[in-house]
Amino acid sequence: MxxxxxxxxxxPRSIAVFGASERHDSMGGIVLRNLLDSGFKGPLMAVNKEGYAQVNGVTCYESVSALPEMPDLAIICTPxxxxxxxxxxxxxxxVRAAMILTGGLTLESVTGQGSIKDEIREAARSYGIRILxxxxxxxxxxxxxMNASFSHVNIRKGRVAYVGQSGLIGTAMIDWANGQEIGFSHFLTLGDGVDVDLPSIIDYLAGEPTTHAILLQMDRVIGPSRNFISALRAASRNKLVLVLKSGIIPDGRMPVVTCEGIADQDRVYDAALRRAGVVRVDTSDMLFNALETLTRMKPMRGERLAIVCNGMGPNALAYDRLRARKGQLAELAEDTVQDLAAVLPAHWNGRNPVDLNADATPERYAEVIARLAKDPNVDAVLSIHAPTRMAPSVETADAVVKIAKKTPRNVLTCWMGRESAIAARNRCNASGITTFLNPEEAVDAFMFMVEYHRNQLVMRQTPAPYRIDNQPNRRKAVDLIERVLEEGRDYLSHSEACDLLDLYEIPTSNTHYAEDIDSVVEIARQLGGSVAVKALHQDNVYPFSYERDSSRNRWRDLALxxxxxxxxxxxxxxxxxxVSERYPPEQQFGFAVQQMKRGFQSLQINLxxxxxxxxxxxxxFGIGGYTADTLADRALMLPPMNSALAQQLVRQSRVYDIISENSEWPERDLQNLSDLLIxxxxxxxxxxxLKTLEINPLLLNKRGLLAVDVSVALGEPAALSVSPYPEYLTEQIRLKRSGRQAVLRAIRGEDEPAHLEFYNQxxxxxxxxxxxxxxxxxxxQELANWTQIDYDREMALIVSAPKLDGEGYETLGVVRAVTDADNIRAEFSVVVRDDLQGEGLGVILMQKVIQYCRDRGTLMIMGSTLPSNKGMQALARKLGFRNSYNAEEDVIDMKLMLHEPTEDWQILRLQH
Structure with missing residues (x-):
């Protein structure tokens, strides 16, 4: 990235097109014509070994060496x-940037060493040239x-950036957008992405002021997933991001990816995109509608929707869709109902959706929408129109557009039909008002915005305080796994798996183990009452064993x-x-015996x-027991998690509905499950x-939680997609003057209340x-942005100490460093509580953040302060910073080199 x-x-300041000719089928010629037609203002050069003097009026050269100057951007369309x-x-x-439009590069190279694509990647790496x-x-x-593409038409100027992996879907999107009079700030496709990848482009666009939203079309993640998730999370903090994710057609050359316990990998992408705070669309139609919404909708006030139509049939379609998407229908204020009664037929039922009746005139449409847009309980209005002689489409569109332009609320329109509706939709397009073909599409488009805001609320929700401080037990857990691996096993025995849960304070059912039938009978006699017996063997010590064997055989190993x-x-x-029929003696591991736990109206969970x-x-997380295989109720979340994310995971499952309807203590149950998921x-x-772990069933009843059965498999370490909390930065410190003990550590989302209190002091x-x-x-929202950070991109270190009255913890000081995507510069800021000046906290915090940036390879750490802040300037000089006055900003710039640049692009970046 x-x-x-x-x-x-x-x-680019200048462009050279390689492979350009005036043949009608020349891709390079098409690109050159598009550049000319779009009015590119810099120098253009054509390159073709055939020796043309000019191509489309542009001077042509035979080779790279013949060029009068090297271009900023090379566009390659050669064989x-x-x-x-x-x-x-x-x-x-x-030359530092090349865009390759040529296809077919997965073919074997002329050297016979890998594909042409691999050869290009190696060449680019050797010379430091970026390849798109x-x-x-x-x-x-x-x-x-600049239209540096082979698109058949140019695009309009707009506020949405489109980034795709499919060229043909891209050209279709351009054609559709032009027909709808919709524009873009940027439009590109990545192709095979040998170098410039999706995270890099997202990072660039996230910093572009002309881009208000980003629309992604993708079929796979190329490169480390952490880069992808991190870039999406950063972009979605400030811009709305929507994703159309499609699959890849299997062709026999690419191995099918699998995820144990999850039959459909598409659900994994759902979980990843939701964790990043973006909204996914399912179809190309939805992608087009999303673009309509992103381009023309005003800022969201809320998610309460009012629906208006000249008939209840279309209203019902819209309402059904809203309910299916878990949207919120606005409840009209009493004053609004009375106002509407004056302009609607006497048989109007006084509720939302509003039926204007088939004789609705353009004036009635306008009056009703104007009144609804003033209702404090309404956040957006959907106007649906079916053509009649009394309600002509074009005249109604003109009336609705006039009202929609005046109100700060969003007014979405839907003009049903074709012949007379096309002109009405064109009026809305020309006026910048969102318009759709049918009620369902309109509701879907509105819900894209709602889902984005819901995702952002979850991402910024203040987590409840939660700490896992059993450090000795965590060390024992690591030792347990290392011992098993040294024995050459890739699984934990049933007793070892239960021990692992105990070390993380997850309650497990008391289990006894027997080698033979007589021992099982003796254990059952001692336990008394009803018992369960499980035969242990080579397969069912692995999690999700029903993937290895049939579900029928899985449950045949258990007697209840x-x-x-x-x-x-x-x-x-x-x-x-x-078991003896299916496994040799060395793959049979005896029996596990437990007392039955049927009572207390237990709910069985799989997690x-x-x-x-x-x-x-x-x-x-999902429903467990016998139904786990059939229902496949599997909600997913990328770790690590806090309490807010854990509760979101529970709410995605059927388990939450069952708890809400049946539990006497739903809040307690939700909290207990959230703690376990954390x-x-x-x-x-x-x-x-730890490769896979399955608890099935976990019993939830009035006594709490109990893990009945568990299995654990081991494997090679795997990278997390979300950066975990940096425990290694935590250290104990002592304040210089008072001797008060405190902790220097990275900030957490749970610190938000203490951070607000710190600010107020x-x-x-x-x-x-x-x-x-x-x-x-x-x-x-600001506090959430300050405390719920992506540790891959920024770091905030705080000094935290127990309050003097013993009631909780308080924040004494904070230092923050935000690093650019290329790890060139980190910009710091530091502040210490006024009553703690002289305790040495500023020095401690600054030394810690400097060392942190140095360890991660950042080239420079820098900051700015007001000329009047003599204390900060003195501290910076003491720590080795070079201070200089910035007359343009009227601030003192403080800069400290941590590493010397090794490449020319790093030097250039540091100079600007």
Missing amino acids: STKYLKRFFR PDSVADLVRKLGANM GPDCMGMLIPGSS DLYSMQEVRHATTKLAYR GITRDPVFGPLVI KLGQMAVELKQ LSPESIRLRYFYSRGVPTH
């Missing part, structure tokens, strides 16, 4: 076997007057509700016989940890070799010196 040299793709050598020549001549593509459609950027000793002996004998080839560890997430983070002068202006109390 790197944005180095990306500016040369998006804002596949020539591309790798051309990339080498460009790199040798210090191959097999991409190019790039269209209206703001730079055995009361008499005769029943126990008979059932155990049958189990032993079945655990699995591992995805793309996104790494995942936490699974522990599972912690296990996924800390136990690197700062003096107005401290706030002015920190923020360069006087400001009020920060909002929850």
